[in-house]
Amino acid sequence: MANAALPAPAVILTTPQLAENIGAVARIMANFGLSDLRLVNPRDGWPQERAWALASGAEWPLNAARVHDTVAEAIADLQLVFATTARPRELTLPVLTPRAAAAELAGAAAAGRRVGLLFGGERAGLETADIALCQAVVTIPIDPRFRSLNLAQAVAINAYEWRTTVHDAAPPAFRAGPEPASGEALLGLYQHLEGELETAGFFHPPEKTPNMIQNLRSALGKARFTDQEVRTLRGVVTALSRGRGKVLEKIARKRREGEA
Numbered sequence: 260m261a262n263a264a265l266p267a268p269a270v271i272l273t274t275p276q277l278a279e280n281i282g283a284v285a286r287i288m289a290n291f292g293l294s295d296l297r298l299v300n301p302r303d304g305w306p307q308e309r310a311w312a313l314a315s316g317a318e319w320p321l322n323a324a325r326v327h328d329t330v331a332e333a334i335a336d337l338q339l340v341f342a343t344t345a346r347p348r349e350l351t352l353p354v355l356t357p358r359a360a361a362a363e364l365a366g367a368a369a370a371g372r373r374v375g376l377l378f379g380g381e382r383a384g385l386e387t388a389d390i391a392l393c394q395a396v397v398t399i400p401i402d403p404r405f406r407s408l409n410l411a412q413a414v415a416i417n418a419y420e421w422r423t424t425v426h427d428a429a430p431p432a433f434r435a436g437p438e439p440a441s442g443e444a445l446l447g448l449y450q451h452l453e454g455e456l457e458t459a460g461f462f463h464p465p466e467k468t469p470n471m472i473q474n475l476r477s478a479l480g481k482a483r484f485t486d487q488e489v490r491t492l493r494g495v496v497t498a499l500s501r502g503r504g505k506v507l508e509k510i511a512r513k514r515r516e517g518e519a
Contacts, residue, residue: 265368265425269295269375270320270414271333271340273389276302276381282313282321283411289317291418292425296320297333297375330377330389338372339364342393343413344385345406353395360397361420376417381410437485444489449476451493455500 270293275281278301285296298305305326314321327333334340341360342352355363364374377393379385390396399408399416408416440448453472462468484492 265365266373267293267295268364268368268421269297269334269337269373270418271297271299271330271375271377272301272380272410273299273330273377273385274302274380275410278303278307278309279313280381280410281307281324282310282315284414285310285314285320285324286317287411287415287418288320289314290415291422293418293421294320294323295375296324298324298326299330299333300328301326302380330392334375334377334392336373337375339367339374340377340393341375341395341397342377342385342390343397343399343417344379344390345398345401345408346384350387350390350396352390352393355395355397356400357397357417357420358423360395360417361424363395364421365424376414378410378413437487440484440486440489444486445480445484448484448489448493448496449479452496455496458500 270284270288272281272284275284275298281298281301288294288296301307305324306321310321311318325333341355341364360376364376367374376397377385377389379389397417399413401408449472453475456462462471482488
């Protein structure tokens with residue numbers, strides 16, 4: 260796992276058209292720990308109030324966003340930049356998936372280099388001249404029958420892959436669960452169940468009883484029951500055993516009535 264303090268990539272949006280898309284990108288950036296947002300010639304100028312509305316509180320990428328006239332200017336301080344595009348170009352650049360790209364960017368960032376991801380505008384994507392300023396192309400392996408992704412979706416996929424290089428484990432539980440049941444409690448459940456099964460004639464033939472008990476205990480042990488669950492299951496076993504007694508009593512009563 261990469262260092263959590265690893266400098267994150269800059270996100271460069273080239274000629275973004277809609278303020279709403281810029282806001283959605285900022286929200287995604289905040290989700291995945293990115294904050295360096297750079298805009299190249301936003302169509303409607305900057306700042307745009309609608310972007311903040313769509314960011315849903317993820318304001319820091321927008322507040323610190325820098326506007327540039329050209330891609331060259333926007334990436335001038337970066338040492339490794341990957342261009343995201345789904346269109347084949349005549350350029351002979353390495354083509355990476357977002358996962359492979361994230362790994363390379365993380366390695367470069369760990370070595371002290373400043374890195375970035377370049378995204379094209381909603382209408383036409385990136386120009387070949389802008390891609391030529393980058394060191395590799397990132398292409399998302401989507402279904403060729405429908406290659407269209409909106410800007411925020413493309414940023415989200417790449418940002419997620421970057422995040423996994425920093426935090427590659429699932430988040431902790433939302434709340435701590437109850438402790439597993441003790442060995443004593445589990446043994447009580449096992450013996451209770453096994454006793455009722457013995458009474459019901461489940462263990463047959465008798466010589467197979469030890470293996471059958473072992474298999475039952477192994478299967479139940481995998482569940483990692485809590486004390487409450489053990490108590491509930493013992494209640495279930497008790498209810499079933501009493502129900503069996505009622506059935507047997509009913510059968511006996513019918514026999515008595517038939518003999519009378």
